[in-house]
Amino acid sequence: MPVFAIPFPVIDPVALQLGPLSIKWYGLAYVAGLLGGWWYARRLAATEQLWGGRARPSPDSLDDFLLFAALGVVIGGRLGFVLFYNLPEYLANPLEIFAVWKGGMSFHGGLVGAAAGLWVFAIRRGYPPLSALDLGAAVAPIGLFLGRIANFVNGELWGRPAPDLPWGIVFPHGGPVPRHPSQLYEAFSEGLLLLVLLMIVVKMGGLRRLGLVAGLFGMGYGIARTTCEFFREPDPQLGFLFGTSWLTMGMLLSVPLFLAGLFLVLRRKGPARA
Template sequence: MPMPVFAIPFPVIDPVALSIGPLSVKWYGLAYVAGLLGGWWYSRRLVSTDPLWAGRSRPKPEELDDMILFVALGVVLGGRLAFVLFYDLQRYLARPQDIIAIWQGGMSFHGGLLGAATGLWLFAKRRGYPVLAMFDLAAAVAPIGLFLGRIANFIKPELWGRPAPGLPWGMVFPDAGPLPRHPSQLYEAFGEGLLLFALLALVVRLGGLKRPGLVAGIFGMGYAVARIVCEFFREPDPQLGFLFGGNVDALSGGVTMGMLLSLPLFLAGLVLVLRARRPQQMSESGSSA
């Protein structure tokens, strides 16, 4: 089949960023490392800026090394478990040994978020810090990792978009057929990454960290909206398709797992925002949640 007039061939990108003898470092792994380091650096700047917090208790910069460890473990365990349960349960029931084969791919953002929240809760309880302070801090830096992760999805490539014949920037991805598709990974990098980071940075600058739960709530709502919008351009997971509604053949309409999992995240964010707006939430004790 001839390539459509407006199709853009996928750029040839070596998935291996660096090779030293038998060892190779892939862009995908670098994205995770860079996301953690970027979040660590930005969080140190935030906790070191006293006027942003109005006296709220929060970790010291040197304690963030331990916090990142809790978060990283939560992301990996939660992201993998949620992917197994919600995205490909039948496969893993048939081959349970594959559950630990994380190097084969298969992570859920929503599960990783829940795992990270659990890690932050454990860290806060062990160190005696307010849980919402941990959530606000993590929410402010999370879009850094989201942006880099979606760029890694594009480079791999995986999680491409739905067919888009005639779209000027439609792209033909390897192993995705001859039709040009939405580069939905880049849409998500912009919406869930750059745009959400800018919004939260503005909220922080305007005093958002002084209201417990406000930054975390806006993150939850903002990510949910960005993810649901991008799901309209992203091809559903092949093993799931549309959960209901839509046309699988035409890849139009319908509800996807990503949309469904984003709804409770939006509601949780809304609850936090409404809670943060109450006047009594301006003060926070060292052990409150």
């Protein structure tokens, strides 16, 4: 083993085994992220002074808010992975599309699915859709943080080789070379850091302007994900795109997300009254 190498901690991906039923840390991360986001969203929705009179989802409606968001994440995340990360494989074996227990989710697809779900939720409830998107964006980094931690526990989506890095980790399925723990980089930047920054924006009155928090989330995630992609090993079935030695699918999909976020931030639409 190289001098600079940290063995991967022995962590069982299965959190709990109940007979034939396996409960994995990754699934628990999804559940905890959704429930944590639901709890935080209730607190935000119930705090009138944060909204400045804007119409927004009521705390009592957030059970449906959670349901629409969860369905959007699962459906969009799976379809995004199928379309952007392994389409030839799924075209050859279309029934595998439904085998979600085998893994394969795309964050960008999950984000689009969640946004669509929250848009439908808002229309059905009579709220401005951007209010629902702002609320969802404010809490989304909770799930991102937990999801990336679960990626690390699973020993998947590891980073590029870093043989001289003092904190390089030898992952169980990543060969003998120490690698960047890119999952932890993403947990910090896309999750914890983005959550704190959006908390500050919310405290400063960000929820009073339609689309601002959602836009800043899109821009922040796009920047964080693109930066982390320079340390993350590209998906083996795709590799680097267009003959480059640096461009990945994660970077490419982050561009429209950043631009959509920039558009929302620059709309300059002031507070909307109920």
